[in-house]
Amino acid sequence: MRSCKELVDLLADYLEGQLPPEVASDLDQHLADCPPCLSFLKTYRTTTRLIREVACEDIPPELEDRLLRFFHERLKRAPGA
Amino acid sequence: MGGQGEGSGPMALTTGGHAGDAALVQRLKRGDEEAFAALLKRHQGKVYRLAMNITRNAQDAEEAAQDVFLAVYRKIGDFDGRAAFSTWLYRIATNAALMKLRARPAGQHLSIEDAGPAFAADGHHARPVADWSEVPEDRLLAAERRRVVQDAIAALPPDYKAVVVLRDIEGLSNQEVAEVLGATVLAVKSRLHRARLALRERLATTFEAGGPQA
Known part of the structure; x- marks a missing residue:
């Protein structure tokens, strides 16, 4: 029986399906018997989802224009700048 | 232009x-x-x-x-x-x-070494683990909850933040992140996991205490 610490150490690889089958199977069993680790796994997964959710949106259109203008002016002034 | x-x-x-x-x-x-x-x-x-x-x-x-x-x-x-x-x-x-x-003036960064979950000597969780994962998928993030998550990410040391952004936000593979950072895949995976564990702990202290609903 693997420990909770081992499960946490291997969690990222487990969720990405990168563990050898016998190790993944041990962790499946551990999760079936260990509610705290199941909660840990679920909240770890929620953490990565929340990270994605607060990511910044796309570049504002006015900034796109400003960047293009910046380089337009810069290259016009000093080609090869 | x-x-x-x-x-x-x-x-x-x-x-x-x-x-x-x-x-x-x-x-x-x-x-x-x-x-x-x-x-x-x-x-x-x-x-x-x-x-x-x-x-x-x-x-x-x-x-x-x-x-x-x-x-x-x-x-x-x-x-x-x-x-x-x-x-x-x-x-x-x-x-x-x-x-x-x-x-920028150095802010207060999370200490990654101490920020993960605590375990007893026998490898069991040292503290109860609450399940705060239930989040309606289609619900907009409340402003307060958003701030909590952003603050937690902001508190990561820069090298850990870069890995989290490249992997979890930009969606690069571990291999691609390693190429971008000039690090080994093993180092990237380790840094990413430790950063996520630190973020999870930090979010847990808020959400378990009944803060902004996850």
């Missing part, structure tokens, strides 16, 4: 073709500034988003984007094509954003 639809001047955009990065890079190496404009147009959104997610500061992100494309223009001769152009660009952009971040 004025030249966008005019088809003239050094930065006039080629609106027709869909040449890939490699073809544009070859043209830029021969001094074709339209190719530079096309690369800028094609990648500026990605560069800005990356810089913004690392710095969380619009001015820093804009300046970083300028620095990145200036570096592309000046150093395209150094790009040997062994990695994808986008990997090279991510590398320059990540470094530019981290430089902006490091130029």
